[in-house]
Amino acid sequence: MYVINLRYTGALAEIDDALDAHRVYLERYFAAGVFVIAGPKVPREGGVIVASGIDRDRLDAIIAEDPFAQQRLAHYDVIEFKATRLAPGLNLPEPFVDR
Template sequence: MYVINLTYIVPLEQVDDALEAHRAFLNEQFEAGVFVAAGPKVPRDGGVILAVNLEREELDALLATDPFAQQKVARYDVTEFKATRLAPGLNLPVPA
């Protein structure tokens, strides 16, 4: 599992210009079962994504296709961890 911390590196107006395409990218990854949570940080200086079921190299290649990366509006910091406990009722996809 990965925690992807996005930090905006341009003014919010430029982020907003890329937001619709970024959301379409997120939707594709949710449908593919790769992303399991995503949303903006508070205050809105970036966002956070949780990703599962892929190798780090695959994740890096995938993130390079994000419109935020392609338009150079955000920096990505990725942390890998192994979830050993989940809250009752929370189910995550099992690695293949």
């Protein structure tokens, strides 16, 4: 699994202009089963995406498709981790947790 930490590098007006395209991008990869969680940071200085089920090279290619990346509006830090525990009641498919 990966945690993708986005830090905005563009002005919020530029982020707002690209937001609809960014949401379409997110929806495409949620539908493909790659993204499992996403949302903005508080305060609004970037966002976080959790991705799973792909290798790092493919993830890097997917990140490059983000309109924020294409317009150089965000910096991306990617942290890979191995999920070994899941809170009771959290409904993630079994492949997301390595027991």
